[in-house]
Amino acid sequence: MRLIMRRVALYVITAIVAITINFFLPRLMPGNPALTVLGKAQSAESPQAIAALEEQYGVQTKTGTWGQYTQYWDHLLHGNLGTSLNAYPASVGSLIRAALPWTIGLVGTATVISFVLGTLLGVAAAWRRGSWLDNLLPAMTFFQAAPYFFVAILAVALFATKLGWFPPSQGYDTATLNPGFNWAFISNVLDHAVLPALTIVLASIAGWIIGMRNMMITTMDEDYVLLAEAKGLPRHRVIGYAARNALLPNVAGFSLAIGFIVSGALLTEIVFSYPGIGYLLLNSIGSDDYPVLQGIFVIITFAVLLANLLADFAYAFLDPRTRQEA
Amino acid sequence: MPRLLRSPKILTGLCLSVAFAILAVVGPYLAPYNPNANASTTVGIAQPPSAAHLLGTTQTQQDVLSQLLVGGRSTVLVSLVAGVVATALAVLFGVAAGYLGGRADDLLSMLANIFLVLPALPLLIVIFGLLGKGASPNDLLIGFIISVTGWAFGARQLRAQTLSMRARDFIESARIIGERSWRIMAFEILPNLVPVVATSFLFTVIYGVGTYTALAFLGVINLSHWSWGTMLYWAQNAQAAQDVHIQWWWFLPPGLAVGLFGTGLALLNFGIDEYVNPRLRAAGITGRQARRAGLPRHARLGLTPVLPAREPVLEAREAAR
Numbered sequence: 001m002r003l004i005m006r007r008v009a010l011y012v013i014t015a016i017v018a019i020t021i022n023f024f025l026p027r028l029m030p031g032n033p034a035l036t037v038l039g040k041a042q043s044a045e046s047p048q049a050i051a052a053l054e055e056q057y058g059v060q061t062k063t064g065t066w067g068q069y070t071q072y073w074d075h076l077l078h079g080n081l082g083t084s085l086n087a088y089p090a091s092v093g094s095l096i097r098a099a100l101p102w103t104i105g106l107v108g109t110a111t112v113i114s115f116v117l118g119t120l121l122g123v124a125a126a127w128r129r130g131s132w133l134d135n136l137l138p139a140m141t142f143f144q145a146a147p148y149f150f151v152a153i154l155a156v157a158l159f160a161t162k163l164g165w166f167p168p169s170q171g172y173d174t175a176t177l178n179p180g181f182n183w184a185f186i187s188n189v190l191d192h193a194v195l196p197a198l199t200i201v202l203a204s205i206a207g208w209i210i211g212m213r214n215m216m217i218t219t220m221d222e223d224y225v226l227l228a229e230a231k232g233l234p235r236h237r238v239i240g241y242a243a244r245n246a247l248l249p250n251v252a253g254f255s256l257a258i259g260f261i262v263s264g265a266l267l268t269e270i271v272f273s274y275p276g277i278g279y280l281l282l283n284s285i286g287s288d289d290y291p292v293l294q295g296i297f298v299i300i301t302f303a304v305l306l307a308n309l310l311a312d313f314a315y316a317f318l319d320p321r322t323r324q325e326a
Numbered sequence: 327m328p329r330l331l332r333s334p335k336i337l338t339g340l341c342l343s344v345a346f347a348i349l350a351v352v353g354p355y356l357a358p359y360n361p362n363a364n365a366s367t368t369v370g371i372a373q374p375p376s377a378a379h380l381l382g383t384t385q386t387q388q389d390v391l392s393q394l395l396v397g398g399r400s401t402v403l404v405s406l407v408a409g410v411v412a413t414a415l416a417v418l419f420g421v422a423a424g425y426l427g428g429r430a431d432d433l434l435s436m437l438a439n440i441f442l443v444l445p446a447l448p449l450l451i452v453i454f455g456l457l458g459k460g461a462s463p464n465d466l467l468i469g470f471i472i473s474v475t476g477w478a479f480g481a482r483q484l485r486a487q488t489l490s491m492r493a494r495d496f497i498e499s500a501r502i503i504g505e506r507s508w509r510i511m512a513f514e515i516l517p518n519l520v521p522v523v524a525t526s527f528l529f530t531v532i533y534g535v536g537t538y539t540a541l542a543f544l545g546v547i548n549l550s551h552w553s554w555g556t557m558l559y560w561a562q563n564a565q566a567a568q569d570v571h572i573q574w575w576w577f578l579p580p581g582l583a584v585g586l587f588g589t590g591l592a593l594l595n596f597g598i599d600e601y602v603n604p605r606l607r608a609a610g611i612t613g614r615q616a617r618r619a620g621l622p623r624h625a626r627l628g629l630t631p632v633l634p635a636r637e638p639v640l641e642a643r644e645a646a647r
Contacts, residue, residue, distance in 0.1 A: 010443070141596075144588075150558065153558070157567040157572045161568055267540055290456065293456075296448060297448040297451070305443060
């Protein structure tokens with residue numbers, strides 16, 4: 001478990017760094033951005049809103065920077081991410097809590113599909129090197145290189161607007177349905193989720209395929225695979241032996257990918273006006289809602305660190321060597 | 327390096343990348359219109375391609391082709407700056423961590439790992455958001471800020487390669503002769519890492535294109551500063567893909583441009599990978615050639631023959647005759 005402990009330590013430090021960056025960024029920016037917002041807010045917002053903002057950005061307080069910093073931590077540990085400027089008096093936490101399930105559902109499903117399917121295709125591509133699968137790689141590279149949201153725009157134009165197979169936007173039919181635990185609502189949500197999820201799968205799958213293919217090719221050169229083939233084991237067993245070991249770096253590479261996938265999914269949501277974190281992000285950018293922007297950064301960092309930790313557990317489970325060390 | 331150019335991946339990648347580099351230099355001079363100019367103030371619908379506007383117009387009757395040509399410079403410049411700065415940081419941190427070892431290695435590796443798991447795009451959004459949309463956009467500054475989040479992956483790879491090189495005899499002898507650390511790093515180790523540095527550079531340029539386009543698409547970068555991401559922002563803002571008459575001429579060109587530029591760089595990257603590790607290649611034989619030559623259809627197990635690509639093809643062809 002040494003590996004897990006070291007990773008946990010890294011994630012804790014990363015979280016501290018992220019929060020510290022988040023605290024100091026607005027205070028270090030040229031021409032304190034809080035002042036600009038405050039100037040704008042002075043005319044429109046209530047005195048309470050302005051007081052809350054002043055406290056958050058350390059304007060006109062007698063507390064020193066260190067005092068503000070510890071206070072920031074205190075608030076954060078109590079789940080207080082500040083107050084939204086745009087949707088005052090809603091707290092940042094409540095806005096994020098409303099949006100988060102949508103994003104987690106979408107990204108979670110899409111990532112699992114992409115990982116499983118991509119890994120299987122990667123195995124096939126390595127086993128039949130030089131077949132048509134290899135010729136598909138350049139096309140997939142394009143989808144990998146093209147921005148997620150461009151793939152999403154194409155998907156909307158083709159499958160939603162042109163062919164009308166899927167709804168073009170939103171998380172469910174807001175005009176006719178109320179959220180609830182019934183089949184009408186759930187099927188509607190699923191119907192709205194298919195196209196965004198497909199987009200994320202399409203845009204992220206190439207990485208898994210190529211990674212797995214290249215690892216498989218290296219593993220297939222190992223003597224034990226040759227032995228398995230030589231003693232006449234059925235094809236699928238031989239492939240299984242090779243794939244099991246080739247899978248490890250792909251699981252380890254998950255931590256690199258998850259950040260990209262989450263970012264990509266946020267952009268995909270925007271194209272689909274999907275009611276998740278990405279859409280909240282877009283609205284906060286549009287209205288200079290700094291507290292929400294910064295809250296989203298903290299929450300996404302935590303989510304990504306958590307996903308990393310899960311991947312580490314999976315790695316430790318798959319690779320006995322990491323367990324023996326301790 | 328003629329053998330390097332024989333790879334179709336490298337050749338295609340090189341052509342695409344060079345084409346985009348040229349576009350970035352000459353593009354703004356070729357633009358037929360001012361990208362901000364409105365051809366008409368009365369029409370409120372995006373117009374499809376015509377003789378006057380080869381790629382049509384936006385909703386406010388701006389010329390899409392001109393925006394594409396002008397926006398290319400900013401997009402390519404930002405990604406190149408991000409790539410150069412991030413690669414420099416990666417070399418500096420990666421080689422130093424790998425060669426120096428000990429405390430310095432622990433510290434630098436920790437720093438790289440933190441930047442690897444820190445979600446880059448949300449952080450950049452906060453930074454650019456706080457900088458303010460109105461702030462005068464400076465491509466060099468944007469590229470520099472993006473590079474801060476893009477160096478860690480390259481640094482980790484370079485560190486691993488440096489570690490494997492540190493114990494080699496020629497490094498040992500350089501140390502015994504009394505060469506200084508920085509000299510060993512710069513003149514003994516670095517030349518051997520050129521392929522890794524090259525792939526790391528290409529990787530960060532791809533990262534730069536994607537990230538800059540995403541930031542502009544989100545609208546955190548000055549919206550009157552033309553880049554391909556800004557074009558996509560306005561197209562999405564006007565719901566060009568959701569409209570009954572899909573305005574493909576508006577969102578297709580900038581998206582394809584970003585995708586093709588990225589594909590070109592990625593192909594170069596694969597080409598270099600295959601050059602360094604020839605086993606990744608399909609050993610130069612396609613499935614059809616192998617079938618005609620009567621070679622076994624499924625995988626070649628055991629050590630893959632690492633011959634120059636031409637010979638097996640010739641053999642396969644001869645056998646097929």
